[in-house]
Amino acid sequence: MSSPYKDRFWRKYWDEGLTDLDPSLWKISYTEAVKDTIEKFPKKMALAYQGLEINYGELDKYSNQFANMLIKQGFKKGDVVGINLPNIPEYVIALLGTLKAGCIVSGVSPLMSDVQMHYQLNDLGAGEKNVALVTLDAIFQHRLKNIESKLPQLKLIVWTSVIGIFPKEQQDKIRAVRDIPSGEVTPLEGKTVLDFHDDVLAQYSTDVPKVNVTPDDIAFIQYTGGTTGPPKGAMLSHRNSVSDLLIVQKWLSWESGAKIALSGFPFFHIAGTFFCENCIYLGWGQVLIPDPRDALHICNEIKKYKPTALVNVPSLFQILINTRKFKRLDHSSLEFCISAASPFPEESQKQLEGIIGEGKLLEVYGMTETSPLTTMNPMKGKRKLGSIGLPLLNTELKIVDPDTGEEVPLGEPGEIWVKGPMVMKGYYNKPEETKKAIDQDGYIRTGDVAIMDDRGYLRIVDRTKDMIIVGGYKLFSTKVEDILSKHPAIGMIALIGLPNPDRPGSEIVKAYIQIDPEYEFDGNEDALKENIIKFAKENCSPYEVPKVVEFSKELPLTVVGKIDKKLLRKE
16 A cells, blocks of 8 residues: 655645755754844843843853853763753753753753652763753752752752842842742752852853854753653754754744744743744744743733734633633734644634634644654644644654554544654663654654644644543544533533443543633533533534543643643542
């Protein structure tokens, strides 16, 4: 049987004029790639944070100081800097400075437990790499001090606070009116502890560091849970990162200059890192959001800066949809919204476009291991709500039966396998895991199940690990969630499978539902459950109908804002 994916037939549905890019374009490091932009826009706002603005000239200077500090502290090419901060200016400074020093950035979530943080820092230090950590004073006291003695590779800690970027006088004023998390920072035996501002930005040279960074040097080790086992560090080279940036910029016709972006994606996640990298490359201004769940703060920043780009995970867009102030804002300056990281129910997409303007939402797809983006809806051509779009430039993609490895026909569900210049070099210190993930031809198994139509548009139907087996049928939870979310009572929904004690190997479908705050009912939850099940029976196949419905005031979210099905399954 001939392959339906081999000739990349979807290329004829790309926007007019789009073709694969010349791979020589990404024979460059990220730091070299952004040099021209930084020199071109020294006075332009790079970062806006709680009323404070930092221009590109200052960002360049501060990141040079951070890089020179690393070099003076004995850090060499290939050593690692974990950045354990929310989206504050110090994150961007440390990211750019780390790359300028030839070192590797690893995002470390500030929401991690002691055990999780120890695991990641310990894993990064394997292979005799020096490790530094940029963190908050509060995390230093309450978490780092519990584990630092078990981390001999951790040589350097640079600390700040969530308001550390402000002058001391202003910090005192902020503390007088707001409760700011803080902690005591003390010396640590065998480790250097530096204040980000007093010891780094006030002390080190602003000269450009003399380090030769090549396209094939590792830029990021980003941790991902993947589909099985403990978190793994995906090694992304400068070439991986630059290729994906250029491919996406070409696809979207993004140009450098007068744009303002606002993203709730945390920088420690690959989506946040990628968007931040894009903004710096293009010379766009970034409005930093330290707490993406603070919908009111986001609304105030939208009102003040009138962003042209808004980027978020679907569950956080749903929070905004249910925020009155967001609905009342003037969104005329907004050119596009990008949704990524998890499926976005079609009904919610329509609601969002009803507020921001029709045709402004772009649903995209990617994963940590692919730097991250590999498919996207067209910028000018046909966009399909509920679809993750077409494979991007320079990208090969096929849909495969995860059990047999054989390609499936168009229109049938299978696992997405992707190949392209954005695919990671491998998992850090895990060659066996790398072999399981990437086949001999360079295709990475994504763990996501999708259907491709006859124009090449893809629709995610599930994660392989989230598929529910009911009496031999494969139930794709995303598809059913999409249907049930049309019920007026349902704000957010998550389906999981529970073991069926009467039928070994089969599962019972359970729905966790967060009731839409605007839905009016008499408080009779049993009657509402019956009504939802009746709706499911009318709109779904019999095996897709939930047998158990549970209402929840708030569905658990991961640190990025996806619904945490892993936690729901544990419960």
